[in-house]
Amino acid sequence: MIEPQKLASTSGGTDVSPGEPAAEPDYSAKPSRTLEIAIAVVALVLSVAALVLSRDIVLRMGGGGIDPKWWPTMLSCCGIALSLVLLLQAFLSTSSHRGDLLAIERRGWTRMIVSLTLSAVYVFAWSRFGYVVPTIIFTGALLWVFGLRSWKGLVIFPVAVAIFIYGLFHLLLRVPL
């Protein structure tokens, strides 16, 4: 059989500096019963909502039997059943592991939320002001958020990316940007 320690060492982020022993802090995400219960409850609520929406599908011709409501209804019921099993497992299971997941870093939320917000603003700005200027500002802002502080990088890289994308998509692939 495959040695368990070998498999354990393959989880994400197994960076080891060459020549040094592989001892490093454990960054793997910790199991949490509360999280598992929350996952099951949210899945249950969403499955029930899906069931209600499935029953509300408006049919042009008379329903009944194997009509367009039938398949989504069946899937919603499967979702409810699986959510209940998950809930049961969350209460009964003694240990739960979280696969290869790494624990969230302190600045991680900021990076993700700011990136998402910038992306939403970018999509809006693109529709209002066109492709070029918003793309350069967006790429530069992302680099700043991700930790780049060199002004050369913050200027040259976004301009290069915008030009490359314009050339590739607009000129070569004829995608109207």
Added chain:
Amino acid sequence: MTALLAGIGAVFEPSVLLCLGTGLVVGMLVGMFPGITATMAVALASGFTMTLEPVQGLAVLLTIYVAANFGDRIPSILINTPGTPASIATTFDGYPMAKNGEAGLALIVSALVSAVGILASMVLFASASVPLAQLALKFGPSEMFAVVILAMTIMISISSSSLTKGLLAGVIGLFIATVGRDPITGDARFTFGIRELNSGLDFIAVIIGLFGIAELFDQLLTHRDHKVQPISALGRWWPTRSEYKRIAKPTVISGIVGLIVGVIPGAGGDIAGLLGWDRAKSASKTRETFGKGNIEGVAASDTASSATLGGSLTTTMALGIPGDSVMAVMIGSMIIWGIQPGPSLFVNRPALVVTITTIMVLATLVTLGINLVRMPMMVKLLDMPKHYIWATILVFCIIGTYATTNNLFTVTVMLVFGVIGVILKRCSIPAGPIVLGLILGPLAEANLRRTLLIDGPAGLINKPISAVLLAFAVIAVVTAIATPILARRRQKAATVQSN
């Protein structure tokens, strides 16, 4: 004969060769940067291959698939970090070899056996796909439904750490596929009056969201500042005659493992690599040095994971069922180009099947050639700061998605699914079964409804093929439930014994 010549000839058009070169560069880079998987890259590339001709687009996507399979071994060997999950097992012996001053040798052996694995798997594709497709042509609605259920249960039982969460992911995928017009009556379902949803959710946007954006967001959430120094003393490159002899046996053993695993829907190079390494270790005379820098270990893991490519392609093209997650994305692109993978592809477009084989073989040979050239530049590239990679991925995800429909609504869908994807990932709900459900949902629903309308529920088990396939699906689920229980019992027994 005409189809053969036309199929091969299509690849040697200058524009197709240019696409092949582009895919090669992208694939090698993708493989080399840990965190960017081949699935993510193919999903991203799907965005900007939409406007290309099918053969050109396939040249880009298939070459990325092949080249990433070579590139991902480099960080495994040099910095002990798999470039993609398929090269997890390479780290077992590759990195210890590098620490022993044999990085160059490990890189060359890895490239050679990867090429052997892919080429062997293409022989499987060329010989097995036509008979398999001919068998599948006889399938009616009940058999097709059974194939879909079998594919989904196998993928779920293999890819998920929790069977319940895997099944839930499959159900989510099937449910998402119901958005839009009903496949039989045309009634609108879950469109909420939004015109863009009438034809369903844009497949590529969902995939880029689930694989590209979700993966990126997860990296943003969990990244820590590490200073990783890649090994720069690469040592000698070419194996000696005795080393060639040593790697022959593990290459054959693990190659067979890879070919078998590749044909199973949903099972990819990561599983094959681990199994191949394990089997080769059991059969080796020097098994005690496996995991400590044994050249046989590198040969075994890389042959097995590479040998899955042709098997995956066989399942995808002959049955229309994705062999792995990359193939799931590829099916989406092919459908947009008007190509429906499945048994009819071999009847309707035999030349295209030859073209696909030629692209795969050519891409393998060219990538091997590049890998055999000493490239210290590769080591330098591993030092590229994350902020450039992240920003580029995000910008390309947005522009690539926009290119599929020229509509910013699609970009919004992609971002929404990116957020959903990262939430699901943090909840350990796998994305693979969702995508499989999304692709196979319409096929499953239409065939199940037809079966039930024609023959009633008995129609599913009255026909021998569908009955056997459904029985296999049940076995897959039961095995997935029983295996961890048995493992826990064995572990308990071992603990009691040791105490």
